[in-house]
Amino acid sequence: MAEAASTGKSGKVVIRNIGLLLSGDIDKPILEADTIVVMDGLIVAVGKEKDCDTAQAQTVIDAHQTCVAPGLIDSHVHPVFGDWTPRQSQLGWIDSTMHGGVTTMISAGEVHLPGRPKDIVGLKALAITAQRAFDNFRPSGVKVLAGAPIIEKGMVEQDFKDLAEAGVGLLGEVGLGSVKAGYEAKEMVAWARKYGIQSTIHTGGPSIPGSGLIDKDVVLEADADVIGHINGGHTSLSENDVCELCEKSSRAIEIVHNGNERVAIAAAQAALQLKCPHRVILGTDSPAGSGVQPLGMLRLISLLCSLGNIPPELAFCFATGNTARIRQLNCGLIEVGRDADFVFMDKAQHSTGRGLLDSVRLGDIPGVGMVMIEGLVRCGRSRNTPPATAIPSVATHA
Numbered sequence: 516m517a518e519a520a521s522t523g524k525s526g527k528v529v530i531r532n533i534g535l536l537l538s539g540d541i542d543k544p545i546l547e548a549d550t551i552v553v554m555d556g557l558i559v560a561v562g563k564e565k566d567c568d569t570a571q572a573q574t575v576i577d578a579h580q581t582c583v584a585p586g587l588i589d590s591h592v593h594p595v596f597g598d599w600t601p602r603q604s605q606l607g608w609i610d611s612t613m614h615g616g617v618t619t620m621i622s623a624g625e626v627h628l629p630g631r632p633k634d635i636v637g638l639k640a641l642a643i644t645a646q647r648a649f650d651n652f653r654p655s656g657v658k659v660l661a662g663a664p665i666i667e668k669g670m671v672e673q674d675f676k677d678l679a680e681a682g683v684g685l686l687g688e689v690g691l692g693s694v695k696a697g698y699e700a701k702e703m704v705a706w707a708r709k710y711g712i713q714s715t716i717h718t719g720g721p722s723i724p725g726s727g728l729i730d731k732d733v734v735l736e737a738d739a740d741v742i743g744h745i746n747g748g749h750t751s752l753s754e755n756d757v758c759e760l761c762e763k764s765s766r767a768i769e770i771v772h773n774g775n776e777r778v779a780i781a782a783a784q785a786a787l788q789l790k791c792p793h794r795v796i797l798g799t800d801s802p803a804g805s806g807v808q809p810l811g812m813l814r815l816i817s818l819l820c821s822l823g824n825i826p827p828e829l830a831f832c833f834a835t836g837n838t839a840r841i842r843q844l845n846c847g848l849i850e851v852g853r854d855a856d857f858v859f860m861d862k863a864q865h866s867t868g869r870g871l872l873d874s875v876r877l878g879d880i881p882g883v884g885m886v887m888i889e890g891l892v893r894c895g896r897s898r899n900t901p902p903a904t905a906i907p908s909v910a911t912h913a
């Protein structure tokens with residue numbers, strides 16, 4: 516089982532000699548800067564080295580001209596407890612995913628819990644317990660935002676108020692429980708929104724035996740904050756219906772690795788054509804029937820860029836800053852005041868790409884050389900990605 520995050524503070528950390536700095540900001544995805552200064556887990560300066568106060572740092576990281584990007588945010592996971600998933604009987608899946616550059620995960624429901632309660636008091640208790648448990652325990656430092664109840668028939672406004680007051684900030688995928696009609700979902704999504712709880716709806720055919728279809732009209736009527744796995748999980752609505760959802764709804768367009776890959780590309784391209792790339796967010800929908808994909812976020816980025824012609828610097832924003840803004844997180848963007856969560860990448864050894872972005876454009880997966888969460892180094896060279904050509908080095912001072 517992975518270790519809980521250390522509770523220590525990072526102190527002052529200087530990251531210098533950055534070759535490419537991806538901001539996470541879709542309006543300005545590449546920054547003209549080579550240095551980041553961190554103090555106790557937060558970014559305090561970003562710029563050229565000569566303009567930054569780099570003195571007396573406890574930790575100095577030489578990026579060796581590699582790329583630094585915000586840590587990836589997986590917008591759609593199904594955790595249960597700890598670093599364990601019963602879906603494929605795996606331990607350590609969150610640690611493995613951190614080695615794929617992910618520093619934050621958002622639960623779309625703790626649906627795989629064996630014997631998951633479906634009565635109202637039971638589902639509320641589970642959500643509160645999951646929220647607390649992952650707030651207290653960060654597998655390998657990864658921030659897992661969990662406690663996402665699956666709504667059931669019979670819930671009343673007071674239930675949503677109770678959940679919000681108890682610290683629950685997310686709804687699990689609407690449609691996975693007994694609430695499947697548009698008018699019912701709409702009422703509960705509105706109650707959730709009233710109390711500050713963000714909602715996601717399952718889109719498309721059933722995921723596993725026992726779940727059901729949520730079609731375009733239900734998605735539009737329910738009006739959840741996130742059109743969850745718009746490309747299906749796995750079975751997608753028609754490409755026409757998906758494009759219509761992008762056009763008629765103004766909500767977040769969530770594309771997942773464990774969905775229909777052809778429709779993933781269509782949805783991303785539709786968002787660009789509609790001039791709303793800021794609405795696109797990425798996830799894996801893992802663990803799932805197709806397993807746990809530690810590199811799922813990187814694979815999805817590579818798919819969208821290589822086969823969908825999405826510029827790589829934008830695709831990284833789909834996986835970082837867009838999600839942070841839509842979900843109101845303090846990570847995902849390289850700017851002063853944000854969490855110092857970073858993934859260091861370089862083109863994989865022997866990739867035919869000219870550099871990192873070109874290698875992704877050609878369909879290769881980047882090599883991860885280091886992952887940092889709140890200023891603390893969580894891994895060096897990834898054990899899961901193909902080896903990065905160059906990796907950062909660390910010097911620590913007492």
Ligand SMILES: [Zn+2]
Pocket residue numbers: 688717718722743744748
């Ligand atoms: Zn789903």
